[in-house]
Amino acid sequence: MNDLKALQEKLQYDKTFDCVQCGYCLPACPTYETMEKETHSPRGRINLVKMAAEGKASLEDLEEPIEKCLGCMACTTVCPTNVQYGAILEGVKETLEDNKEKTKRSEKTEEFLFRSFFPSSRWMNRLGNATWLYQATGLQKVARSLRLTAMSPLHLGEFEKVIPSQPSPFVRKKRMQRVEPEGTPAAKIAFFTGCVMDSVFFEINQQTIELMKRSGAEVILPEHQTCCGALHAHSGKVGLSKELAMENIKAFEDENIDYIVNNAGGCGARLIEYNHLFEEGTEWHRRAKAFTEKVKDISEVLVKLDGLKFSAPVEKLVTYQPSCHMTNVQRVTKPPRQLIEQVPGVKLREMNNPDFCCGSAGVYNIVNYDDSMEILNKKMEAVNKTNPEVIVTTNPGCLLQMKLGVEREGKSGEVQALHLVELLMEAFPRPKSSIGKGSVCDLGIGK
Template sequence: MNEALRDAYNKTFDCVQCGYCLPACPTYETMERETHSPRGRINLVKMVAQGKATVEDLQEPIEKCLGCMACMTVCPTNVQYDQILESAKSVIESEQTPSTLQQKAEGFLFESFFPSSRWMNFLGNATWLYQKSGLRKVAHQFGLTQRAPLHIGKMEAILPEMPSPKQRQERVTRYMRQRPAKAKVAFFKGCIMDSVFFEANQNAVELLLRSGAEVAFPDQQTCCGALHAHSGKVDVSLELAKRNIEVFEEEGFDYIVNTAGGCGARLVEYRHLFDKDSPWYDRAVRFSEKVYDIAALLVELDGLTFTKPLQKTITYQPSCHLRNVQKVVDQPLELIRKIPGIRLKELKRPDFCCGSAGIYNMVHHKESMEILDVKMKDVCDAEPEEIVTSNPGCQLQMKLGIQREGRGDRMESVHLVDLLIEADPQSK
């Protein structure tokens, strides 16, 4: 038995088969199969380790898991499902024999593309050029986007307008204060977050400055490694974690802030990636303790008051990774409630995943849309003008949901920081 499988197998014995996790699991609800529930997946891992099932039997149920971790929040015996899932993915990955072309493509994507700010800037700038030149029009005219693989056409249609290369180039990466700062904050910018939602990151900086903090973007930071871990590429993910730990410990920051629920969850998990006898363990724990989601940090700094009334109805869709892994539940709502005039209508099932889950909505599009439709029923019952969220994937998925419901003329999805900036925050 390989090491990853043994790790997962040992943890499966914490599961007492009670089934409390079943109603919390979106894939169990929409796919209606025991193998696609947390309990079923845990049992499959156990059976593979005992030689009663094959890795092939495990593959589909594991790949169809969203990794939303809603199951962990209701489990009475604290089964470490996140670690079972990660080990299971690594076992599946190790059994696969991809073609040379696939290996090369994956090697480029996971080892060169995502970890590189240069490539991320290139992606952002190329998308800007595509949007601003006549290219988008031509692509739509000839139906090229609809023929692109992995439902890229649907994703392209919901992308926000990109900032220009000049705006990116001119970004200030260090904001100091003349008066003593309340806190020294390092900004973890994220890959997709910073290339697609650059403006939201800039808004987050503004909120921090007005809260009395000083902010810096450490230069050598890299991808959090979430996508790698979710794809079973544990070794690359570990290397990225080490690099971030090194980069962010250089200047003795008080906090490491992020604006993407998924990335933040990975950063918080760095502390679980190393054995206690590893020289990286203490450093990883110190790193993870400093990681804060933007809403949690704004509440902690308590430096803002909102002056502009916003007369609109909104609902809040929490990112699963923000809620279930980072355990940031009340802070976004606390901030929203401080905005004068706003009408907050809460969802009946805020803990139900939207189906975005990294690239799940591209690789398992049909299943993702079935989950999204459940979410949108809840959203539409609340009839908000805006769906507020804190993760780029959720924000785009909500936009897709709005389109599917034909409500694009009266509903929008926004990042929490964009809403807060609109309410004209002032320093207390």
């Protein structure tokens, strides 16, 4: 009986009662759509958590339905009773994680991945460097022609094809930790670089910094920042995720900072909820709150600063694939669209049901490859109907997934997948304040 009580607490049993089983989440859930059963719907999952907490089902019964959840949170946006699905999902993931018996080997791999790999900028840089080495030396071509990558069980080959070209280690190393605009700064921004963004999409991070600078902001890159912890929390490693949150809160604790800006929808969603990790009334909760109040997506801050003037038209038809975590957790939906529409020449054509997840979802597309591809197929159907030249996204996972989608459709020649920041840079943005003053120094990036 006591065991059940403890289990109920861990599974957030009390929170499951907020669900009145109205079913309004069904049409919003991508896995209900592709897997075609209640077991893979938000309402079904919440009910299963409840059944497990009441001892009617076992934790093993929960495993598959929970593992197949994308965590896109589209259900929370349509839920009429504000069920805290995120908290329930995290609770059950942690419970399952603790319950799992693992082989030594997989434990070691995971330990490495989550404790050292994602949080370490050294490792992430090395990944970036290795990727660069791999591409620059032509190894990529050899590997591709030998179909080595296609044999890997994790389908890494599929992803490998769409990883962008990497800058040399030299470019990485020479990055400045502080960038100042011309004239008096309009704001002081601390940039959260993210792990995947800063390795695989290093160039986009550089462009992000440049855009903020040209908008009139001073940008700093706090040295001791680390991984946001989203991937950890999604895999049930809540404790680790909390440790990372504390490190970041410390790293960004500077009263002179106006905004803490990121360019990855998934990271932003984690950062903005740091306060949920600590008990209200505690010192850490206060510090977390001070942190989350400054968290902004790059699109929000660019709209707010309103400091850019685009000097070259981009005559392209664009469709926008919003990051689920931007839409459903950060609730940032308008600024990216506003910015796209500001670019002269661009025509924005919305796809049907844009809020439907693309199937990337952290490491979901690697762990649940087949399910992810089913979801991607649905997404590409909607994308193709808009007949775009560019698909714009705001999150590295979505960006890779959209690149993969384009590749799978055999359209890599015709359709580009870009981060919003890349599209903006294509239009040669200049600081509004210095228009007519002559040349703009652009640090040699963002051609």
